[in-house]
Amino acid sequence: MTLSVHPFIKIQQREQNFYLTNLPASIVSSISYASVRGRDQEKGAVQRVLNTRRISNIKDFALNGGDFPNSIVMNWVKPNISIDEKQNILSFEPEANSAQLIDGQHRVAGLKEAIAEHPEFGEYELPVAIYIGLSTKACADIFLAINTEQKPVHRxxxxxxxxxxxxxxxxxxxxxxxxxxxxxxxxxxxxxxxxxxxxxxxxxxxxxxxxxxxxxxxxxxxxxxxxxxxxxxxxxxxxxxxxxxxxxxxxxxxxxxxxxxxxxxxxxxxxxxxxxxxxxxxxxxxxxxxxxxxxxxxxxxxxxxxxxxxxxxxxxxxxxxxxxxxxxxxxxxxxxxxxxxxx
Incomplete structure (x- = not known):
């Protein structure tokens, strides 16, 4: 399996570090997954069940030229990632189920459908924030911060x-x-x-x-x-x-x-x-x-x-x-x- 290598910026916020990078949509969709609270028993399960209509809308949005400037937020759970903080390079083997999705599961699912319809869309680059080995509590804190404190603009x-x-x-x-x-x-x-x-x-x-x-x-x-x-x-x-x-x-x-x-x-x-x-x-x-x-x-x-x-x-x-x-x-x-x- 070919090693995937990417530059990053390290961000320190209170007790947590995360790494900002950009990854092709094909890699994001292949390495990530949603762990659903109440259904999956693993650590870090904070997500909701996917809404199929929303996925279809995001796929259409992507194929019609929409932009995705917000970061996909991941909790890396497999020991297959290497962080070189001297050279600011992270590398990993792009294995399935490497990272839980804390935020962006519908975007990723919609982009995956867009890729299935137009494979060239797999090269579309996405901003990604990578946390490593978070606890369920930490995942919940981040999920709630994004979905309650950072409220969307008025309709x-x-x-x-x-x-x-x-x-x-x-x-x-x-x-x-x-x-x-x-x-x-x-x-x-x-x-x-x-x-x-x-x-x-x-x-x-x-x-x-x-x-x-x-x-x-x-x-x-x-x-x-x-x-x-x-x-x-x-x-x-x-x-x-x-x-x-x-x-x-x-x-x-x-x-x-x-x-x-x-x-x-x-x-x-x-x-x-x-x-x-x-x-x-x-x-x-x-x-x-x-x-x-x-x-x-x-x-x-x-x-x-x-x-x-x-x-x-x-x-x-x-x-x-x-x-x-x-x-x-x-x-x-x-x-x-x-x-x-x-x-």
């Missing part, structure tokens, strides 16, 4: 960056949902200046961009609710959503931009979008119209039954969203009776 920033990021690595449905959020936030639109984009000062009320994108995305992704009824273009999808909220705005009148309007908060917005997909879309398809007038004709809302934020007090996110949906459903005046169907 609103991620979605906002889709506007300028490379098309190959952008979630297209999320990017379109962001564009619809911009439409909803324009002057004269139903959420004018009420959608909170990154960089804005904190304020009470308003809906975070992440909430808007997360709520809208299932409607507009391929084979989503809109796609199934022929609303596939950005223009039609955007108009349908804007018209829906304009219909609600019309019903609320002067109370629409009131700070107590439940739709100006996350649960209200998400509950309304849920109602749009499940009730309004079928109603509009049957009538071949998504105009705000058509939508308004299906909802019987007056000043006596407006939904205010104080009604959601004490309710959790999912419960509050369901409450808004149910209140809208009570106002929906076009539920089809069973006698209307042919069997």
């Amino acid at each position: 609103s920033l991620v979605f906002d960056l889709y506007e300028i990021a490379d098309e190959q690595i952008v979630d297209q449905a999320a990017a379109r949902a962001r564009d619809i959020a911009v439409e909803l936030n324009e002057s004269g639109a139903p959420f004018y200046a009420m959608i909170k984009f990154p960089g804005e000062p904190p304020r009470k009320g308003g809906v975070a961009l992440s909430t808007v994108v997360t709520a809208i995305k299932p409607l507009i992704e391929p084979n989503g609710i809109f796609d199934q009824v022929g609303l596939s273009t950005f223009e039609n999808q955007s108009k349908a959503i804007v018209n829906f909220f304009n219909a609600l705005k019309s019903a609320y009148g002067a109370f629409w931009f009131d700070r107590q309007n439940a739709f100006m908060y996350a649960a209200g917005f998400a509950g309304a979008i849920d109602f749009l997909g499940k009730r309004i879309v079928p109603y509009c398809v049957k009538r071949k119209s998504f105009s705000d007038t058509t939508i308004r004709s299906s909802i019987e809302i007056s000043e006596s039954n407006l939904i205010f934020q104080k009604e959601l007090s004490g309710k959790g996110g999912t419960e509050a969203q369901r409450f808004v949906f149910n209140r809208l459903d009570e106002s929906f005046i076009s539920k089809e009776a069973a006698d209307d169907y042919e069997f």
Whole structure:
């Protein structure tokens, strides 16, 4: 077996040393493995069971030109590695199961699938942090430091960056949902200046961009609710959503931009979008119209039954969203009776 030799940088952090190097994806995928807590009894077992959907997404991300700048973190468990700290060179025989994966198991599994589909991808170089012979406690400490203390950026920033990021690595449905959020936030639109984009000062009320994108995305992704009824273009999808909220705005009148309007908060917005997909879309398809007038004709809302934020007090996110949906459903005046169907 050919010896694999690589330069490294030694890092000292408190009691632990680790070695930063770069390894080809083919070597990383062949020498490493995930040791799952609760399933594997060996020392250092801190990982979770692999998510196959996530692996497939990472494979596609890799093959579409995505970058992997974060280090794969390994705990080397076999005695087949040699560290020359004078020359800053490490060498090892690339044997299977040489190193446990502390962080990056889904990336490695996705890259392995990418290599199987395109073998030349095996030369793709990855940054790797190598610990040697860690205890289970030490592995757990590192795993938790990465996955709890080093928290990912807020989703609103991620979605906002889709506007300028490379098309190959952008979630297209999320990017379109962001564009619809911009439409909803324009002057004269139903959420004018009420959608909170990154960089804005904190304020009470308003809906975070992440909430808007997360709520809208299932409607507009391929084979989503809109796609199934022929609303596939950005223009039609955007108009349908804007018209829906304009219909609600019309019903609320002067109370629409009131700070107590439940739709100006996350649960209200998400509950309304849920109602749009499940009730309004079928109603509009049957009538071949998504105009705000058509939508308004299906909802019987007056000043006596407006939904205010104080009604959601004490309710959790999912419960509050369901409450808004149910209140809208009570106002929906076009539920089809069973006698209307042919069997």
